[in-house]
Amino acid sequence: MDISVVIPLYNEEESLPELTDWIRRVMLQHQFSYEIILVDDGSNDASWKVIEALRLQHEEIIGIKFRRNYGKSAALNVGFNAAEGDVVITMDADLQDSPDEIPELYDRIKNQGADLVSGWKQKRYDPLTKTIPTKLFNAVTRSMSGIHNLHDFNCGLKAYRKDVVKSVEVYGEMHRYIPVLAKWAGFKKIQEQIVQHYPRKYGTTKFGPGRFVKGFLDLLSIFFVGKFGKRPMHFFGAIGVLSFLVGFVITCYLIFDKLMSIAHGSPYRNVTDQPLFYLSLVAILIGTQLFLTGFIAELVSRNASERNKYHIEKVI
Known part of the structure; x- marks a missing residue:
């Protein structure tokens, strides 16, 4: 299988049909063999019913449902364990990430030798209350991790070589630091790609200001465990x-x-x-x-x- 698309989601019933149709069009156009793994992180709307209906229509769609909300990192970790594709693509379910980026991301992993390609939303449609703290955390993460070529660690649109997702464990709020985890696991070819960012079409953001505190603490954990975990x-x-x-x-x-x-x-x-x-x-x-x-x-x-x-x- 060429590509596994892993999509964590929480209360995104409106966007799922449009997103999966968009992904299918891109895959068929480029003749990729693929699977779409939808991980429902304990949604309390009709997201799971939508996933069940989509699964009946398209066999390439796989649904995984949590009993309660565990967070994006847990959803990604479960999706990574289920993924079978040579290249694993992650994206958010809110239609702010474009599936049209998939072919180029796939090419950079499969044919150009990258281990991980992280999206960079150079032009964002988020409020300042979200973009300014994000820039601060990105700067701190670059400094502490030594990965100076990434501008946006938290971008949901990323591509991974299969070996990468099978070698890292994502938990807590560490989904935004997967490039750091990959580096500590020995994967050195970490690159960046400028990607299109769209305004949110349905619903509201699911992340509050508390995520920045948790994210910073997880960054310290990654730094310590990666450097001194075995000594x-x-x-x-x-x-x-x-x-x-x-x-x-x-x-x-x-x-x-x-x-x-x-x-x-x-x-x-x-x-x-x-x-x-x-x-x-x-x-x-x-x-x-x-x-x-x-x-x-x-x-x-x-x-x-x-x-x-x-x-x-x-x-x-």
Whole structure:
């Protein structure tokens, strides 16, 4: 099979018939073999009934329904597991992404060797309350991930080599950081394509301002797990040892200062009367706790069932 189109959706009953017809026209025009995977993320409108009707009319449509709303990341993860196409295309169900972009996205994956191609909505039809925070998060993500050639990590229209979607696990709010997950999994050919963005035709957006806070926390999680997931002692241990050494040096200084005062017969204050004593005590305690945290995390990591799970590209 050439292409799997994975579409997560929540309360999009009006747009589904038009979207699937549009995709079918593009696929037939370019003679692609394909499947359309519609993942209903616990909709409370008639979206699932529409999917059932579409499935009866077109066998290439596959429907997956959640019992409740889990979020876009969960829907994408389930869709990725079900996908069978050599190239996997994701897009939103609100008709703001154009299926006409599919042939070029497919060509860049299949024939030009890209692992992942992310859409860039250079001209957007979203309000400033959405576009300004998005630009900020994109800038932070570029800086932290080192993927400097992507302008829009959160664009729903993306194309993946099949190996990519089978190698990453998407959860929380991490759907916007799939390029980062792909990079940590060892896929280096991450590219961008300018895509058409349309105004929303039906309904309203399903994402509130809280997604930015969750997204930033997930970015920190990706950064930490990707860099220190298999060697947590390098993170906690290094900070713990540094904190312990700072506290130890301050303690040695206080003791030395008191001994010198005694030796010269000078008046001196009790060590416990000096603010530096409490600073050193806190530094030593925190350092010890961080070191023990790293040690325990290392034991957990070494005994985890996936401790030796690595992504192997080829075996000859």
